[in-house]
Amino acid sequence: MYFVGIDVGLYSVKSVLVDEERILLSRGVVSEEEGSKAAYRVFQEILKEGNIPEDEIASIVSTGMGRKEVAFANEKRTDQVCIARGAYYLFPSARTVLDTGAGGCRAMKLGDHGKLIDFSSNSKCAGGTGSFLEAAARVLQLDVEGIDSLALKAGSVSRVSSYCAVFAESEIISNIHRGFSKESICAGICESIAQRMHDVLRRVRIEKEVVLCGGVATNGTVVKMFEAELDFPVLVPKDPLMVGALGAAIIARDLIR
Amino acid sequence: MEDKRVKTAPSKKSVNTAREVWPYVKEDYASAHRAKAEGKPVVWSCAIIPKEVFWALDVYPVFPEHFGVISGMMRRGGTKDESVEKEAVRFSRLAEAAGFASYLCGYARASIGNTLTGNLADAPLGGLPKPDMIITTSFVCDLRGKWLRYLAQKHNVPFYILDIPERGCDLPLTMPGLRSAFLPFYEKIKRGERDIFFSLPADHELDYTQTQWEECIRFIEDVTGHKYNQDRFNEVMDISYRTNEIRLEILELRKAVPAPMGVADGLACMYPGTYTMGTKRCYEFYVRLRDEVKERVENGIGTIPNERFRLLWYGLAPWFNMSLFNYFEKFGGVFVYEPIYNLVPFPPRMPENPVRELAIRTLQQSGGMIAPTTIGQAVSTLVNAAREYKCSGIVTFYLITCRPVVYPTVEIARVLEEDFGIPAVPIECDLIDERTYSEAQTLARFDAFAERLLKMEPVFA
């Protein structure tokens, strides 16, 4: 028997295939199609890749913002529940999880047996999110990776103190005018994101271990600064973008059990 | 560090006595800790509460609001390194993590965050000594009641709230129990009538306020075992009264052209009177200040050499960046006056019933500018201030985290602009949380404002 989790996000669709024991395959596409179409395409692709006939899929759970569009899913679950489940599956020692995406970042607190017991988010404000990183990159005429690699070389940090993303952008611009090095400005941007992440995480009361997933988890400097804020290392999955889809697949499996 | 520069800084003071304030503050924090060590009861209270009962009952008051002020100015360990966040920011983040909204007053977030760290002393000037009780009031803002109640719960100490009736909005009480008409107030303001919104307290308001004070005294007696002594209380009330007269004198002097004592000095010098009123030290401070300001007036010494325009300030202070008050100097602009912390005249002394006197005073303050509960009152005060201090522009503090201060701002700006041709410019942020502040936005507005004022004929010359 096989189980599938599908995570329909703002810009991309991710899917994970598991059987009773293991994670078999994962797949993600960036897509401008409608969520339902893209989800179906990814589903088909993963079947094809795994060489599994559709009728051997015992259940499908969808998640993500577009989860309701996935008509062929047996069940739909919110991101919070799926990410918590996925993180706990990967790291049974996880107690707090932070997911950072384009649209916002959110924290989840796990209780006994990985049960979700609290969550928080900052979706209203763009500070501390992937989109802030992108906006900052545009201001500096860099790409997101560029910020990461420059920040790594910084000898100092030009702090961004505003927490409103719009103000922060103008602060970055005035830092440029003041002639600060690009490196220190990049470090300031990363630090500001790490602090915002910390703020969201603290709302659910931090307990070790902390799992970090989502897009920003791939930015080495942010992760490093985030760890400095926390004062201890965090666990980052190999594929931080797949955690939600994985959780959905595990939930699909739990449904049958 | 390759990047040396200052984004936010303290103000430049012109009056010498103003330079005494910082040592005065430091001495207060040190002696609070000494008092605590000697076993003297420490009460956490708030700025707006008259302090006389504390001195009379021999308890040591300290103030979470002021703690907020110093955390807004200082970084951890006293470093000047700008890559370290201000203490107010560190504490606020902790408070927000506990679920307190970022739209709450920075003072509240700072002191709550500091309490949540579990180590009060890891803070500027060693922080506040642990409270033995907390006394607050319902007066001015909703926040101070609930905020200090939370702190009382956290520190598990007895709590008292002094309830002061929130005075009827803009209607004078001509006779007890009767509210007079709401006259079209712009008309009155235009005629320059003063204090049209100033209302006399009604009997039941006075009685209630008096009861609240009596209960407050009883509360302190119960908690500390100290006994109230009317003679001692009268002594303190006497000092306060005399101090206030001197402060009013200083206000008169500040009307002079060129401005002898600007807003940067004014806001610094509010400390003794706001937090230590009723002490000899405070009295002496204002005597020295008065003498100096008087001398400056007599010798025509101004805050800046060539005044080209005079500005009025509305609102509390953005403590994290007081250098803003010097910003207009390069255009020949000077901030002349800040009505917010200044006291209204006190009622005459009533030595036979000083608690009644205190009740009258408390209610009178609640109708005054110090707490703009009444919007019409705030507008009228600002119009009169602009006239008396010959200001041709006003900077209004859109203190986004303080309801009582932010509510009248739109009306003040609108009435001053439309009815009097006095332009207004806002600055938007919290008082100590620099994360809410946009330098680019603020300075761009200020520059445009200065240019506009330079082209204008002063309204009240």
Added chain:
Amino acid sequence: MIQEFHDWVHNRHDRIEEWKKENKRKVFGYLCCVAPEELIHAAGILPVKLTGSDEPISVVDRHVVHYACPYVRSILDLAGRGVYDYLDGVVTCNTCDIMSRCEYYWRVLSPREKSTILGVEMSPYVLYIKHPEKISGKGVREFLKQEYRIFKQHLEREQKIIIDDDRLSRTVDIYNEHYYLMEEFRAYRKEEDLKVSGLEAFEVEFSSLLMPKEEHNRLMESYLGELSEREPLPDRGLRLLLSGGGIDQFTSQIYRIIEECGGQVVAEDIGVSTSYFCRKIDNTKDPLDAIVEHRLGVHCPHTMTEDRFPNERFEYIKKVLDGNRIQGVIFFVPLYCECRNLEYPKLKEDLREEFDVPTLYLDNDYSHGGLEEAHSRIEAFIEMISG
């Protein structure tokens, strides 16, 4: 029946104006639930709760800052646009920083000439009551009683009548009947097999703040009869407590959203509805004293007590939880509502510790967007609880 309640809630302006024309009587609006409705009623005036609307804001920005309760801003905007011109009077109490300024705002946004004698308005258009912030302790009752006497005098002058104890007692009886009926109604919401959804219950209760109490009482009697026969709801949902403010005919959509996500509000702490009116007025006392006492019984987030170790809000919520088998609490707090926000962290902690009840905090920015955002978080919350 339920249609009638629903109609009053959603067509309040029309219904009230119709009533006014038919009965040739006056209508007073009040902003906050502590306003002494009973006194207005005894004066022969219809007291109605003022609410906002989801129409875009248009005139209020000229006078009121953005950083103010969006719900009150919406009400004031309606006033400024003349929507509330049918009111003969407006009552506001100082139950929070913005409420205490509404006397000013209302007069500026919706000025009305009133005749004066010696420059004194004998019955002002906007009436302000200094409701004490402290609801217990020495001097509190006497103070509020005097405020009510002044208020009563204004009403008497408006109506050219004397409101004597008889009149007051008659009103007290009508209100007590209302409280009695609501108490009976509330019992249904405690049942395991729910017969009324949260939204329906809200409309039943909220309409009582808009329509004449006598009529509401009449409708309630037959409604309660109908209810006893009714089948339980097919889907019970998770039992939730809703705590918050700024909830009216528009934002009550939150109930629908909760129901869509698989929850059911079975009790409230929202300033209207079940929250504050579950007490009788003592009819053995002097009626004015009894009304004072009744109104001081309101434990809203703004109130404080004389307690030296105060925890009255949690005690109050505990009472609401009692017998309701609540599985979660949703806080739906108006943006910039300091009183509610300041009590939340401690309540959250206490609810966790004493009852192991999880909480969800949502900002009520009084907008469609805000409700939409609430939707996804409520969904996650309910999923979280159902495990």
